[in-house]
Amino acid sequence: MVDHSSPPRPPLSTASLAIRLACIGGVVAAVAGAFAYVNGTFDPQRLQPKTLVNALETNNGIHPGFRRNHAKGVCVAGYFESSAEARAYSSAQVFNAARTPLIGRFALPSGNPYAPDGSVPIRSFAVQFSQANGQQWRTGMNSMPVFPVGTPEAFYQLLKAGAPDPATGKPNPANMPAFFAAHPEAAPFLAWVKTAKPSASYATETYNGINAFFLVGADGKRQAVRWAVVAQSQDAVGDTAPAGSDFLEKDLVQRLASGPLRWQLNLTLANPGDPLDDASKPWIGEHKILNAGTLVLQSSQAQADGDCRDINFDPLILPSGIEASNDPLLAARSAAYASSYLRRAAEVSPLHRTPQESKP
Amino acid sequence: MNAQPRFFAPLARLLHWLMALMIIAMLFIGAGLAASVSERHEWLIHLHKPLGIAILALVIVRLAVRFSTRQPPLPGDLPRWQVLAAKASHWLLYALMLVLPLLGWAMISAAGDPVMLSHSVQLPALVSANAPLFAVLRKAHGYLAYVLFFTVLLHLAAALFHGLIRRDDVLQSMTGTQD
Numbered sequence: 001m002v003d004h005s006s007p008p009r010p011p012l013s014t015a016s017l018a019i020r021l022a023c024i025g026g027v028v029a030a031v032a033g034a035f036a037y038v039n040g041t042f043d044p045q046r047l048q049p050k051t052l053v054n055a056l057e058t059n060n061g062i063h064p065g066f067r068r069n070h071a072k073g074v075c076v077a078g079y080f081e082s083s084a085e086a087r088a089y090s091s092a093q094v095f096n097a098a099r100t101p102l103i104g105r106f107a108l109p110s111g112n113p114y115a116p117d118g119s120v121p122i123r124s125f126a127v128q129f130s131q132a133n134g135q136q137w138r139t140g141m142n143s144m145p146v147f148p149v150g151t152p153e154a155f156y157q158l159l160k161a162g163a164p165d166p167a168t169g170k171p172n173p174a175n176m177p178a179f180f181a182a183h184p185e186a187a188p189f190l191a192w193v194k195t196a197k198p199s200a201s202y203a204t205e206t207y208n209g210i211n212a213f214f215l216v217g218a219d220g221k222r223q224a225v226r227w228a229v230v231a232q233s234q235d236a237v238g239d240t241a242p243a244g245s246d247f248l249e250k251d252l253v254q255r256l257a258s259g260p261l262r263w264q265l266n267l268t269l270a271n272p273g274d275p276l277d278d279a280s281k282p283w284i285g286e287h288k289i290l291n292a293g294t295l296v297l298q299s300s301q302a303q304a305d306g307d308c309r310d311i312n313f314d315p316l317i318l319p320s321g322i323e324a325s326n327d328p329l330l331a332a333r334s335a336a337y338a339s340s341y342l343r344r345a346a347e348v349s350p351l352h353r354t355p356q357e358s359k360p
Numbered sequence: 361m362n363a364q365p366r367f368f369a370p371l372a373r374l375l376h377w378l379m380a381l382m383i384i385a386m387l388f389i390g391a392g393l394a395a396s397v398s399e400r401h402e403w404l405i406h407l408h409k410p411l412g413i414a415i416l417a418l419v420i421v422r423l424a425v426r427f428s429t430r431q432p433p434l435p436g437d438l439p440r441w442q443v444l445a446a447k448a449s450h451w452l453l454y455a456l457m458l459v460l461p462l463l464g465w466a467m468i469s470a471a472g473d474p475v476m477l478s479h480s481v482q483l484p485a486l487v488s489a490n491a492p493l494f495a496v497l498r499k500a501h502g503y504l505a506y507v508l509f510f511t512v513l514l515h516l517a518a519a520l521f522h523g524l525i526r527r528d529d530v531l532q533s534m535t536g537t538q539d
Contacts, residue, residue, distance in 0.1 A: 028513050035387065039392075049401075152397045324402065331397060331399045345491040345492060348492055348495075
């Protein structure tokens with residue numbers, strides 16, 4: 001065997017030692033520097049998940065245990081009954097099984113959990129479909145047909161325009177008009193807002209997925225779609241919101257007490273040329289719409305200890321057979337929701353206890 | 361008695377260099393996705409999960425190789441504190457290679473999310489859904505990744521110290537090169 005005990009090496013000259021130490025330092029510094037670059041340390045302007053969530057906290061205050069956006073809501077449960085129409089387009093089990101159980105959540109869009117129900121015309125509906133094969137489909141939908149802006153950067157600017165002025169505690173009234181003047185892409189959203197009124201019920205709204213996705217068939221064929229759930233219970237036209245600030249949850253509980261509530265799940269197939277990466281743009285003209293089935297809600301729970309509380313309605317949790325488009329808002333929603341979820345998951349206990357303590 | 365080996369076993373060396381690449385890539389992927397809201401966040405997370413499971417599988421093989429082969433000894437003249445630092449940092453590296461993928465897997469499970477390695481490959485949940493547990497696991501995953509990164513830097517600096525300053529056999533025992 002080789003004698004591997006090292007023969008004594010001649011000592012390094014001071015200059016050689018210095019160069020070698022500098023080499024080691026240089027290699028370590030290069031790796032650490034590359035890591036810091038990736039981490040965003042050298043780029044404080046980079047939009048990060050925490051930047052968006054911090055902006056929401058600035059605008060709404062910090063409400064421990066609550067979602068940083070769409071904070072006020074109510075949990076619901078039921079199932080989805082598929083029709084045959086989507087089966088040729090998507091291999092997802094949700095469209096192929098007869099029934100898929102679901103947990104959902106209706107909410108107001110603001111990050112303030114005490115916002116009056118009549119304060120905004122937008123309502124949202126998030127759903128988690130739990131397929132028998134363990135895969136899930138989560139989607140967060142809103143009553144507006146388009147998003148105000150198409151990119152996370154523009155959304156961040158929108159949040160900043162709504163930030164309270166430290167001097168007055170209220171947003172500067174000039175900021176929002178200035179934002180919309182600089183963002184003409186918001187025109188379709190603003191046109192919708194003009195006609196929208198705060199509804200008296202969650203049950204009468206249509207909720208739009210807004211972002212585009214792909215249905216992927218068993219044959220691997222991809223079809224771009226946007227989806228929406230259309231309420232099957234429509235009240236008389238002109239039914240407006242009652243007085244008070246907490247009527248939506250009461251209305252929902254009342255309606256569910258007298259029977260299940262139903263929505264039709266529509267999948268709008270993209271035409272060639274429809275924008276797939278810009279949620280601020282409507283799809284205009286005739287479109288083929290698939291009726292994928294019926295979403296049925298049977299029960300509700302207060303969100304403080306309801307089954308929806310600990311669900312992050314990340315729009316990129318998708319089953320095999322549904323895939324994301326390259327809409328930049330999808331990745332941003334996924335990343336920011338994860339940051340909000342981590343913050344509130346660490347705070348769940350206070351939210352959980354509050355209603356318990358208030359009971360006699 | 362056989363003489364002490366001069367090199368790590370060939371399989372141990374292969375695993376070391378393969379995993380070195382994977383782990384450094386993994387640390388950069390993790391840092392990049394956590395600091396981004398762009399599409400990069402999405403494609404990095406799709407790399408992060410299968411790569412993490414691959415590292416978990418490889419570290420199990422690696423520990424088996426480590427326990428079933430003989431290791432070249434450290435130089436006899438190495439100061440005692442450096443011997444201790446070498447041993448402690450190696451076991452810390454092994455522990456983190458094993459724990460970080462498990463934490464990642466467990467935290468996704470605790471969030472109640474399906475553990476998807478691709479569009480259709482799903483792993484079972486490691487723990488049941490539990491939001492406060494998710495918060496603890498997610499934070500541990502982030503902080504321990506930094507500990508791993510700093511330990512890797514220390515390991516790199518120490519290897520170069522052996523190769524360039526001490527000029528003993530330690531670096532060669534892993535590169536497999538002769539003098």
